[in-house]
Amino acid sequence: MEMTPAHWVYLAGLASLIIVMIARKNVVVPAIAATFLTAATFTGSVPGGVASVFRASLVAASELFNIFLIIALVTAMLAALRVIGAEHRMVAPFRRLMVNGPVAYVVLFVVTYVFALFFWPTPTLALIAAILLPAAIRAGLSPMLGAIAIAIAGQGMALASDYVIGVAPGLSASGANVSADLIADRALILSWVVGLVAMVMSYLLTVRRRRPSLATAAEGSPEMSIAHRTELAPVGAAAGSGSGCTSDQLGHALATKQPPREALEDGAVSTEAGLDDGPTDEGGRDRRAKLFAVLVPVAFGALLVYMLLGRFTDLVSVDDGAGAPLVGGLAALLLLAVAVTSDRVRALESCAEHIVDGLSFAFKAMGVVIPIAGFVFIGISDFSGRIMGLAEDATAPGFLFDAIRSVQEHIPNNPFIIMFAVLLAGMTVGLDGSGWAGLPLTGSLSEALSPHSGLDTATLAAIAQNGASWTGGGTLVIWSSLIAVATFCGVSVVDLARKLFLPVVTGLVLSTVVAAIIW
Template sequence: MQLTAAHWVFLAGVVVILATMIMRKNIVVPAVIATFLTALVYTGSLATGLSSVFNASLVAATSLFSIFLIIAMVTAMLRSLEGLGADRRMVAPFRRVMRNGHLAFWTLVIVTYFISLFFWPTPAVPLIGAVLVPVAIRAGLRPLAAGFTVAIAGQGMALSSDYVIRVAPGLSATAANADPAVVADRAFVLSLIVGGIALAIGYAMEIRNIRRPSDQWLDEWDAAADRRSDSAEADPDADRPEGPAGGGTAGGGGAVGAGGRPTGPATVAAERELVGAGAGSPVPLNSAGEPRIVGHGVALRGTPAGEPVPAEAHTVTVVDKPAASKFFAVFVPLAYLALIIYLVIASVSDAVPDLQGGDAAALVGGIALLTVFGAAFARDRSTFMETSAEHIVDGLVFAFKAMGVVLPIAGFFFLGNGEFSGQIMSLGEGVTGPAFLYDLVVAGQDQLPASGLITAFGILLVGLIAGLEGSGFSGLPLTGSLAGSLAEGAGVSSPTLAAIGQMGNIWSGGGTLVAWSSLLAVAGFVRVPAVELARRCFLPVMAGLVVATLFGVLVLG
């Protein structure tokens, strides 16, 4: 393979993007510049270079728009459930189960996992934090252990597989030119392995620290939070994390004040609801007698993993209709649970027909959209058409806030794929474009070890590095592209390598290993330092990732 100057420019762009991720900076700018320079050098045309910047994002948006729609519909469904109070009612029965710290630990795991699987961790964190975490602490679970369970089950295990909504497998599979269903199935298995090992290690580390149930633990928890709140008021930047999360960048909602907190009365009202509801105690106040803001609420970068619930997301007026609330609190989990069972049965047997292509994602969106209409109708029959439309618009806005930043990044890596590069650089109808990434791999394959294990751990490492940016999904086009390019030489299937890269990227940046990711939201609601929580997650998660990678290569192949 004869490499051209454009190939080396593309490779330089990949290296710069990795270096930018390591420095915890946003990678949109280097991705766009690398796209422009690669197209300019390959075609020798300034006009083509400029147009390629636009075409790359357009091609990525065209390929990934179904993902945007799924995000929008699921978010709209959650908004409609909030209007009936059905979202809180879904988790309320579990409060009676947590009679001691051991039951509290595993109850938090199960509830967080399933809510995050259906809706992503974005709504799961405030919901669990407001309703179940105080109960778990009273039952004898330490706040650090509560944060560990929520982070591992939600930001880690549920988000890394994304088996219901399937945004992450879709990104990985598109970049790897693999079957999204196969990537989703293998990512689901690997996520259970990583999560199971991490939870087992975490529980073993915590079992001696579990205490007898007592109201004393809640009092101490509130007192410790008061001390941190007063300290933050004295020095607003004292608890501000380093890196982009502390300053709030694209993808967040609302204004951000000193210390990375949103400002304004809506935030105080939202925090009053989140802290007071379900805790069984008055809203905590700071030393000035004002409602104490517990969650960090920073505007993290735009991904589902790094997008905390903005203050305005909790301003939907709840209508007191118990019957409708109970119905949807039961209907929604059962509907998606039935879909999961169907997908599992279809993948392991021929008893039911398998869903092809994007059929599974379409079913998720269809259930969500009909639920929006039903919940809005149950809330107010006279205005349900207008309310339904507002929920859909809210969902679309959130989808582009959450995933918009991925488009120029994915566009650059699509430029390295021969199926998309011709269209991006406007080479003409039917003209096959250069496969920059694949050509580089082929040219250097003699220097690469022909070992599936080394390749798999290399892609895992790249995913972990990509996740250092703290935004969760932005590295998936890179790990997916590497999986598709390296699979043949490594003797491991591209779906398996893509799933392994997905594990590294999301477990790292999704909110378990880096303190400037959405782990901040978890730490805020359980009221522990985010850095301390990240340290607690590190050893269990890394052990799980190593075992899952070995399993993927040796068993899944």
Template structure:
């Protein structure tokens, strides 16, 4: 879950608010009163989904839908116009932690690249990631193990900083790396939440059943769905784009983040300069160096000494620091992992979610300053500021268009709709998305297969807002009400609903979820990742649901 950041707040309140939902069965016999705002929101969701299907940009539909919902709710044009701005502002407030972590981790990578430590750091993984196919599954495995213990929030930057470059060097495409991380972290690990057990706890309480059966079933279903999704995504997309291992893969990937691709390489300094990319490959084999883009002689001479055989090497002192930080950086993040899993070692309380992301971001900033200082004291302050600016530019360049889209979906969530619609504190805030789903829930047929698929679909719809966990009280209570009619355990239905909500909103099927963090580190368009993930993830969820029906 890099879980939309609003989930961090939602998660803490959902457990105490479940009792506010109708008791099992009671809401099945009452219709939610739908207003014009509900129908405008529904039309907006359909319009955005349809626009995505046709592979067009959804920013304009999201802005228009935000205006329509606010106008329909308030009856005032001014409120509708203000909602366009307030929606993006609320989204920026909710998602800025993601922006900032990406910026700081990118700044760290820039600092490592200055001294050539980024390439040194990934070399050990080349022994394991022998090619792009192996790299895909190793990346997924490591992401899954890390995410199980403290959610994908800090796992994404950890994997992004250390393993994505190694996987790309091995020949895996950036899109393939993003797919592996999203399926394993935001999908498999988060949907079961087997170690921390917040998700199964919410689902079980809402369904009126014990937590352990929900957790066990969710773990099994998440593994099935993940295995299917990984296999299908590899077969349909990843295997076709695997390249021969080599440094040129890293160079092309890193250069894909340039601010202005038409400008001369020397015009840019910081993270995207071709001269820095060339310097960072110092010490590679001659055939790797020969594959690099040409660098101006002035630029190369200013930063590196010519090596025998036509390559590029660093000055001795910088070479030493390159080796030091290639070891210190992964060890530091390993220490962070240990602290987050065993916080009592440092006398701290539980460190997860937002606190974990803050710890990683702060550590990245410190490491970035140290690496920049090791490059040279002259200009240290300016270079440090430049790295941070480059990181922020990249973060907003990669994810800025997501803000108005997220703003629309935040209108449908009671926890964020108030400021957007101009509702004063203490006044009832509508939950448009939940109320729409609740109004339609009574029309689900009562056969085991149809009920299970209906609960799955309900969970997926509630996950459209990008939060993942916010829909669990509804899918849990719906499961408890339908279980006797479908002759299925409530725990099984609750786990199915949990799969749909978390896989969708946790960050695999919607572009305004934590998937933007994954694609930000992989440097690929978020909508491309959504399109590649859609068929494998949905297929995995459907197969897992059918297995759940068969064994229940």
């Protein structure tokens, strides 16, 4: 395969993105610059390169908008549940199960995983830290082990597969050109391997240290978690004038790297917002909270069962890729139900406000992916022609695939080596601290390497997705959402990352070995 100057420009841009990610800097600028230079070099036209920058983001946005929409709808539903206090009631019953430290560790791990799988780790974090973590500490679990359980289950295992909502598999599939459901199935199994290995290893390596007793963890001491200190005050005081924001707002602020008060002013949803029924309707609000605390988990649980039956049996028929639309549609209907029953005459306005806030959050959280995906897409022949405005009968270049084909005789023809190379690539792009920004890139890399290695593209994409998510999602690097976990649990983020490093990396290595054996 003949390499043109445009191929080399694209590869140089790809290298610059990886270097910037390793340096923990924002990759939007190099992505836009690399897109312009690649298009201008290939077309020989500066105006063509300028137009390609816009078209690249437009193509990426059109391909990924379904992901933004599902984030918006789920976030809007959670905001509506938060207004009536239903999200707290969903996890409160699990407090009774925490009879001692080891049991509390397992309960905290399982509950965090289940809720993060359906509602994502960041919204779940504030909820778990405020309700379950204090109970776990009272049962004898150290704040550090609590932080480890939350990080592995939520920021790691749930995020790595994103099996229910399907954002991560969708991003990987956008570059890999394979079914998102197929990537999700493989990523789920790999995430279980990593999570269980990391969970057991972390406990065994940490439990030997003497845990501070509850008596010595007095309020204001380093050992006392934020969640535990919050429990000492009345529940309603969390949003009082003393703190300036709720625990949910603090989680949003930490996840978006904003000061808590700025996050409150910038659209974070307060638990006080929308409670306009007045004190005379406390009983009705409590009944609605109980109703939706049961209805929402049951509805999503039934949806998950339906999706699993459609994937693995012939009892029901579920179209490929129907998971995300089903989750988004169910979230929208539940949002409508909460708004109508809770806000009454303001239901139309409050429902629209929640959706607008959800869209705002979605673009703040994932907007950086669009220019990066645009650069990745210009290297894929299915999109490059549209991006650079080529004629319909013209041969569209695939810069990344052409480059790999040109050197494929020098690539070791060893599937095991290629699997670990893809894992390393995923961990590298995850160093930016987001975990998902580079998934279109690792997906396209998996598709390019698949024919040479004889491996399934979905398997390689799932391995890379796990590497990126576990690294940048919030378990290995301290500039990720791991800082939110550490802050809520009242532990050092550096110490937390250090304790997670060996168990998580061991789990990633073993999961790659498992992938080599079963696929």
